[in-house]
Amino acid sequence: MNPTESILLEKIAGAAKEAGKIMLEAEDIRHTIKAKSGHANFVTAFDERVQEYLFAELGAILPGAHFVGEEEGAEVFKEAYETGYTFCIDPIDGTSNFLTGYRPSVISIALFRDGDSYLSVVYEPYHRLLFTAAKGEGAYLNGSRLHSSKEPLSRSLVSFGTSPYDPELMEKSFELCKMILPRCIDLRRSGSAVWDICQVAMGVTGMFFECKLRLWDFAAAALIVEEAGGRITDLNGSKLSMRGPSSILCTGSGVSQEVEHL
Ligand code: IPD
Numbered sequence: 001m002n003p004t005e006s007i008l009l010e011k012i013a014g015a016a017k018e019a020g021k022i023m024l025e026a027e028d029i030r031h032t033i034k035a036k037s038g039h040a041n042f043v044t045a046f047d048e049r050v051q052e053y054l055f056a057e058l059g060a061i062l063p064g065a066h067f068v069g070e071e072e073g074a075e076v077f078k079e080a081y082e083t084g085y086t087f088c089i090d091p092i093d094g095t096s097n098f099l100t101g102y103r104p105s106v107i108s109i110a111l112f113r114d115g116d117s118y119l120s121v122v123y124e125p126y127h128r129l130l131f132t133a134a135k136g137e138g139a140y141l142n143g144s145r146l147h148s149s150k151e152p153l154s155r156s157l158v159s160f161g162t163s164p165y166d167p168e169l170m171e172k173s174f175e176l177c178k179m180i181l182p183r184c185i186d187l188r189r190s191g192s193a194v195w196d197i198c199q200v201a202m203g204v205t206g207m208f209f210e211c212k213l214r215l216w217d218f219a220a221a222a223l224i225v226e227e228a229g230g231r232i233t234d235l236n237g238s239k240l241s242m243r244g245p246s247s248i249l250c251t252g253s254g255v256s257q258e259v260e261h262l
């Protein structure tokens with residue numbers, strides 16, 4: 001990584017850590033809930049506050065950058081984002097965890113350059129876990145290099161997401177669970193897709209899948225897991241478009257040898 005890139009990554013990480021304080025200091029979270037469209041899709045005042053903070057800080061770091069953020073509404077990558085810098089942010093991934101006190105919840109920031117994944121920062125404030133990646137330069141957790149697991153599926157934990165805001169996908173999600181459970185050690189459901197993908201990057205789990213995620217749910221973590229030697233595609237095994245919602249199949253290097261699609 002050249003010095004300019006590492007300074008940029010450091011500044012973005014600094015903004016994520018500061019934003020993490022908003023989550024750590026949050027009180028009375030349930031009283032700030034607003035419902036969004038879709039089943040059990042909530043936003044709290046803190047999701048909005050973290051996003052506002054990041055838009056302001058990151059906008060000052062890279063003036064002129066575009067923003068795609070969960071609480072901003074735009075779901076797809078617009079043509080204007082194909083040139084220059086674009087941040088894709090999930091201010092709090094794991095909002096239902098955040099408002100109930102279940103863990104984890106994380107801040108997710110992806111930076112695209114001319115439409116391509118460039119830098120990623122994911123921050124879990126409760127244990128001060130900082131995941132970073134730069135295209136072609138590896139992925140790190142608090143400065144230590146990450147490597148996905150070489151274990152086969154039969155010796156791996158598998159996590160999955162339930163696509164909770166798209167109830168029409170419930171049958172399919174649980175059909176996949178029934179198919180995979182007998183082939184792995186066991187299944188896990190964390191409540192944060194960003195965290196789940198980072199767990200594959202860490203080599204803790206061997207695989208993660210979810211029938212539908214939005215761009216901000218996977219943009220940053222996708223680069224992290226790829227830089228850790230894992231693979232991330234849609235459920236059919238096709239390359240991610242990184243331009244809008246998608247199904248997700250993410251595998252460590254071991255499981256990648258045997259599972260190419262679901
Ligand atoms: C959700 C979480 C969850 C996943 C959902 C996401 P949010 O994001 O990542 O694990 O199952 O599909 O939408 O709403 O907590 O930011």
Ligand code: CA
Nearest residue numbers: 090093094217
């Ligand atoms: Ca999310």
Ligand code: CA
Nearest residue numbers: 070090092093
């Ligand atoms: Ca969110």
